[in-house]
Amino acid sequence: MDHNLWIGAVRHGESTANIAARDAARDGLDLIEITEREADVPLSDLGRRQAESLGRRLARMPGSERPELVLASPFLRARETAEIATSGLEVPMRIDERLRDRDLGILDLHTVEGIRAEFPQEAERRRHHGKFYYRPPGGESWTDVALRLRMVLREIEQDLPAQRVLVVAHDVVVALVRYVLEDLDEHVLMEEAKKMPVSNASLSSWIKDDHGWHRERFNDVTHLEGDDSTRPTAEEPVA
Structure with a gap:
């Protein structure tokens, strides 16, 4: 029996908001057209198929x-x-609730172009401080999310009655699990996030032994490949 602690991290499947955000960026719109509140955005049909494919992968383990x-x-x-x-x-x-998505505050539902048009001062503040530390009015920075995530990961290590825990959340959460467990710095994290945005329904995992945490896989979507019905669409960089 393997007694090493294992943490897996999954980004949710494609959502209807993911589709709306890509459409808005493609069409040069300032606002993303979503009627639901952030917490109530559902999976798209593709997202449900992606989750089913992930389930088949878990079942084969x-x-x-x-x-x-x-x-x-x-x-x-x-x-x-x-x-x-x-x-x-x-x-x-x-x-x-500590695994919820990052709160964008007044910038919520705005595209990059929309932020530049409506909140030019915030666009400049974001450029000056960088994505990692910038906190939009009424919202959260990446470091705010990292703080609540550190508490979750500590509880997994110390308190939960399980050796193998799967976290299902959002792209920024998955990226920051990597940041914490691999002890990355700001610049490495931001460069990796730019090069490899976390894909919908991807699986990442880490295992802890006597020498610390080691990554097994990151942003793995092999369970979605070879099937046009679950193939990931191009990902937008995490905000």
């Missing part, structure tokens, strides 16, 4: 290698992904 516990963001797109992917696996799931 040997029993000793499957997650023993799922921690999910309370946002609907993440909960739906977790529920679909673990259907039939009898894995308990807990909702943890």
